[in-house]
């Protein structure tokens with residue numbers, strides 16, 4: 626996702642409702658032969674039919690880094706586990722933590738120095754806000770973090786490798802090198818996986 630204009634720090638970039646959402650804590654039901662993931666797959670397969678054709682297409686278009694078994698439920702569950710963003714129902718005392726999959730926000734790539742964050746979930750409106758953490762220039766990719774940012778670099782890399790199967794090579798993960806003469810220096814280009822870049826129509 627790429628900014629199509631200057632976005633100021635703190636500004637709302639997009640507000641959108643999830644395509645799908647599931648509890649962050651999934652109990653291990655002993656009566657399901659495939660355990661907790663089988664349970665999630667069944668739930669996603671059943672609920673998928675309730676979505677419109679466009680929403681189904683948007684959901685299936687998202688990146689999936691989880692193992693594939695070939696069933697629709699497995700694919701949908703993998704997409705949800707790859708792209709789910711923490712969505713907290715603050716008014717729920719018993720089960721407040723969910724993972725929501727969003728049509729545009731979930732397409733944002735990771736950076737260890739992200740320029741945006743999707744942390745404001747309004748459980749009354751069932752909508753997530755993506756907001757700028759700093760000023761974002763036109764043409765700049767809008768990024769979020771898939772991990773906690775205050776941990777050490779090694780812990781971040783471990784989490785990204787385990788959960789999302791990639792090694793982050795953003796500019797914040799590059800080792801600091803001694804300065805070279807100007808003619809020898811190169812521009813560092815992040816090579817983390819690109820999901821899909823879409824221009825953003827910004828509305829507040």
Ligand SMILES: [Zn+2]
Pocket residue numbers: 736737738793794795796797798
């Ligand atoms: Zn990084």
